[in-house]
Amino acid sequence: MRPLSAGELRGVWATVLLPIRPDESIDSDRLGRALDHVLGAGVAGVYTNGTAGEFHTLDEAEYDALHVLVAERCSAAGVAFQLGASHPSGQLSLQRIRRAATLRPGAIQVVLPDWLPLRPDEVLAAVDRMAAVADGVPLVLYNPPYAKTRLEPELFGRLAAAVPTLVGVKVPGGDDDWYARMADAVGGRLAVFVAGHTLASGHRRGAAGAYSNVACLNPARAVRWYEQMCTDPEAALDLERRLRDFLDAHIAPLARAGYSDPALDKTLAAIGGWAPIGTRVRWPHASVDEAAVPALRAAAVAAVPELLAA
Known part of the structure; x- marks a missing residue:
């Protein structure tokens, strides 16, 4: 596909969750069925190997096979x-890039090398090298709450000025x-993506979209909610409030018990029941x-029925 620009990068993007067998192999049949459902849900796009996609657990053969599958299915x-x-290794990230x-995806998503914190000049050097090996494909930089740097x-503004092919950040x-501050620093040169469950309030403040945990719950209904943000922002904010209350009451205790973000996102998909992904x-x-x-x-049905309907 053609490269995405910062202005084109917006809306609800759905992750590719990995159905895992008891022997820890990836169930390709269930993966294909889940991907087909997402492709028919009206999302702005599909992405791989975010935290919810368990990128840190994939060997290189699995990484390549997943990308060939997603590229072929999405293109079709x-x-x-x-x-x-x-x-986590910058050197292995360069190979993956x-x-x-x-x-030829619309963009390639990256994180900063993550064993040691980076100085600002090292951040600039890292993203510049990643862009150089991406062969003209734009980059999106993930900077999650648990990143070392x-x-x-x-600093996002400095990156936007120094690396023209960096088009977005999460x-x-x-x-x-x-x-x-973000608007002043990046001046529209980067699409700012936030967590899916905060998108209504973020959209009102200038966020372009979400790589969305709400799409884990129900991709089609996450898209409908985004459309509501554009047409009825007050109703969308009310839904965000109820969604946050549900997450605080029922998902946050699992996080406090030590379950990882991939485990929580797969639990959301199981709650939504839209594909046979499982919680493993x-x-x-x-x-x-x-x-x-x-x-x-x-x-969830009691709190946010709009997000659980078929």
Whole structure:
């Protein structure tokens, strides 16, 4: 597909969740069925190998096979796609970027090397090298809350000026002051993506979209909610409030018990029940017991029925 620009990068993007067998292999049949559902849900695009996609557990053969599958299916369906080339090792990330670029996605998603914190000049050097090996494919930089190196808006502005093929970032977001600083720093050169469950309030402040955990719950209904943000922002904010209350009451306790983000996102997909993904995650992380899902689904239906409808 053709490269995405910052102005084109917006809306709800859905991750590719990995159905895992008891022997920890990827179930390709279930993966294909889940991907087909996402491609028919109306999302702005599909992306691979974010945190929810368990990129840190994939060997290189699995990484390449997944990307060939996603590139072929998305191209056939006419749906935009981004490929994640993240790895805690910067050197291995460069190798993944080179291979992802050959499939010509709309963008390649990356993280900063993550064993040690980076100085600002090292951040600039890291992203510049990643862009150089991407062969003209744009980059999107993930900077999640648990990253060793957390960037402030002003450093994002320096990156946008120094690396023209950096077109977007995924960040936790912030308060009104943070959004104002971000707008001043990046000047529209980067599409700012935030967490899916904060998108209504983020959209009102200038966020372009989400690589969305709400799409894990129900991709089609996440898209409908985004459309509501554009047509009825007050109703969309009310839904965000109820969604946050549900997450605080029922998903946050699982996080406090030590379950990883991939385990939580797969639990959301199990609650939504739209594809046979299951709650199993790869070693060494623990999986949420599927026996907990019916009660969680009932709570979600009570709190946010708009996001659980077929």
